[in-house]
Amino acid sequence: MSKINFLKPDKENLNTFLYLGSFLFVISVIDVFLNSFFSLNITGFLPSSLSFLIPIILGFVGLYFIRIEHSGHKFLDQVNKNINTNNFNAVLSLLIIFIIIKATPPILSWFVVDASFAGDSKDVCSGTGACWTYIKVWFRRFMYGMYPNAEQWRINLSFIALALLGSVGYFATEKFKKYLTLYYVVIYPFIAFLFIFFFISGGPVFFDFSYGIIAAVVSIIIGFFIPGKFKFYYFIFVPITLYIALKYFIFYEELIELGKLDGLNWVETGAWGGLSLTFIISFFCLIFCFPIGMAFALGRRSDFPLIRYISIGFIEFWRGVPLITVLFMSAVMFPMFLPEDFFIDKLVRAIIAISLFEAAYVAEVIRGGLQALPRGQYEAAKSLGMGYWKMHIFVILPQALKLVIPGIANTFLALVKDTPLIFVVGLLEIVGMLNLAKTNPEWLGFAMEGYVFAAIIFWIICYAMSKYSYNLEQKYKTER
């Protein structure tokens, strides 16, 4: 047996170093493990500061011994390459391992072991752990806000129906694939709106927007028969004229009996809340902000200077102010700008404000995609005799949007994360409900549980969205 130099581990004495090093490392891990899980201090005989450092020193020496390059031992090489490349990395790895071991018992005990799940009053929550009973008791409030308990099936049913209708794209056969865009851009949002207005809200059949919807539908149908030359002007003037005609000259509101769907009580939007409101707001803002953003992105790259400057002004204005002031504006300033008898629901106001705000961000993202397309694409489309709209709809936008999927996904994520801000206009989605529940005198002192619960929910939603966008990006990646 040759002489062993402990300052310089080498391949010759591989086994000696390997066993010695692993032994020291395992000892250090066991020490920390026992210390944190069973509060046993096996190095208690040492002074306290040394006893604190001893696992790090032992582990460090152990890792130093097993750091032998090209040892021929597969597992060892893997370990060395990944966590043990040099002294600095070894210390960091050790620290992370120890932090994980140290942090596990308190987290576990708070979340599960000492937590209380049973019962439905505060009395069961006397332990040191989390009080999940609180979440259980308030669950309906966190999900549905102040929506009456007896009516909550309406929200559930609407969401299930909308989820099913939304998943149509996966089941569509080749024949219907080409209509999918139309379906998702126009028909699906419209159905969703009908569901939410008539079913969740239980609103009257004829309301102010009905005229708008009728005007839009009628003018789109007639629009198919208008020669392409006049289409632009047609779509600018006719729907508005039709709307005004319907509202002020043809149907008088007194003539129409305000009807409701049978047996559904009207639930005012102030009572909506919780996670369902988060979904409703995100959904509509998402649908509205996308076309608005696209329009301003095109406007910013337009050849017409006036349109370009207006678009730049719009985008830079919304991007420069925080969302909270925009919501302030929609709450206190916007009503001043409308005729006195004209009332817009605060939920609608919030949705408009958030949509305009996010539209500016979407516009910048889409502009990035438009700029990234090579000039050749524009020129090729033009040389085929395509006009501005045809060129953009069939050639430019499909490619540009494909490029900016990650950016758009990020904007949508930001939108979902911004929804809690609607507390400014007095709407309480899940975070707002938490703040309300926390001040309930019977349930004081459970703020932590509530925030952790909401954080988990938001984290799952946002993480799923980001992973989905990553999949989309991979799916639509085209070789260039």
Next chain:
Amino acid sequence: MNLKLQKIVPQLITVLVVVLVFGFFTYNAQINMENRGIDFGYGFLSQESSFDVQFSLIEYDGSHSYFRAYLVGLLNTILVSVIGIIFATILGVIVGVARLSPNYLINQFAAFYVEFFRNIPLLLQIFFWYFAALRALPLPQDADAMLGVFFLTIKGLYVPAFIWENLNVFLYSIIAAIIAIVVIRIHARKVQETQGKQLPVFWISAGLIFILPLLSFLIGGVSLSFEIPKLKQLATTSFIYEGGLSLPPELIALTLSLALYTATFIAECVRAGIQGVGKGQKEAAASIGLNPNQVLKLVVMPQALRIIIPPTTNQYLNLTKNSSLAAAIAYPDLVLVFAGTALMQTGKAIEIVSITMLTYLSLSISISILMNWYNKKIAIKEK
């Protein structure tokens, strides 16, 4: 002719629509204000505000004007933004570099941090720190001193205050040191370009910035002492700390959550920037004989910064705008003081909201102009 018409008509229509919308709004606003007996004007800014603000960087109480209240809010916003930006940058750079570490545990740890904090709404994080985490801190009388002088309690963080004598001399010495360093750097560059010699600029600079302020202490009559916070009993169960600086828990919760949240985005920018520098660049730099430090300083960093700066600027802007969430936990920032309290008292919705928005707009625009200037400075200079 037809072509010209085609160019003009859409523009005219758009302008017309914009003008009509604005006209409609102002017309309604006028009628509404007349009906409610409100007059439009910014005269209220000089009136007495008669409300107090809890935390203020400048002297302020109820007898000061609304304009001063506005300044208080603005300064508080800037304070939070600056502290937040500093911490977010430090943390973001560390995490971004850690994500590229060859050490599996470290890069997973960094990735976990990024994925975790990025996917939780900022407002929720602020609430968590303010209402849940910081409420678990000890009461003032039970607090342990950190390093003997810092006290972290439920009522905020108490730190020693600096008491300076002849502070201006000290500041002059620092300014002198900075000027000297700039001169020496210019000279060193000239020496290198003309004679090819490298001066030890770093050591000279470090020496200057250390020695000149030290001289000001020794000769200039500058002295520095600390005022350490002391526990004081107000009533039988009520204690506070006196002396020193106190940072309110709102400020701590806000900067903490802003820094933790924004750092995740900055980390991603840093990672993208470093990954964006080709391997060939480093190898080429090494092959012409630069040492690893020079490779980093002269080749990698300039190129990485070029990729990092624009998105990071955006994050700084976001942080500044997000600092307005302070209103949710009653930290007296611009939104709370001005668009909250002042608006309640005066009822001047249009004026106050427009001033607030314009302030944020000019803050954003000034940061982005500054960063654009810097970005232009370091951008590739193509010939």
